[in-house]
Amino acid sequence: MVNYCEGGCCFETGVAYKPGTSIYLRVEGFSKKASELPLQNGFRTETLGEVKWCKEIPRVKSNTYEIGVKYYQPY
Numbered sequence: 321m322v323n324y325c326e327g328g329c330c331f332e333t334g335v336a337y338k339p340g341t342s343i344y345l346r347v348e349g350f351s352k353k354a355s356e357l358p359l360q361n362g363f364r365t366e367t368l369g370e371v372k373w374c375k376e377i378p379r380v381k382s383n384t385y386e387i388g389v390k391y392y393q394p395y
Contacts, residue, residue, distance in 0.1 A: 321347070322386060324363050324364075327390060327391060328369060328372070328388065328389050328390040328391050329345070329363075329364075329369075329388075329389050329391075330386060330387065330388050330389070331345075331386070331387055331389070332377065332384060332385065332386055332387075333384075333385055333387055334383050334384060334385070335385065336374055336376070336383075336385050337371045337374050337385075337387055338371065338374070339371050339372055339373055339374065340370065340371065341370070341371040342368065342369070342370055342371075343368070343369055343370070343371055343387075343389060344367075344368055345364070345366070345367050345368075345369060345389065346365065346366045347364075347365045347366070364391060367391050367392070368391070368392045369389040369390055369391045369392055370389065370390050370392065371387055371388070371389055372388045372389065372390050373387070373388040374386070374387050374388075
């Protein structure tokens with residue numbers, strides 16, 4: 321995970337997702353203690369979202385991408 325906010329997040333991956341793709345995100349290895357920190361507003365450990373953008377990261381080995389995801393709002 322690169323960053324996050326209430327409406328979405330950005331993370332690095334080895335897969336190039338197309339904008340508009342629905343995606344299921346699950347954070348593994350997330351500690352309960354970390355979830356109690358005040359800066360966790362907007363951080364979701366499990367959610368659905370839509371890929372808004374995808375760009376290759378040239379400074380890193382090939383096939384590494386940054387993905388911007390907008391969370392779907394719960395009903």
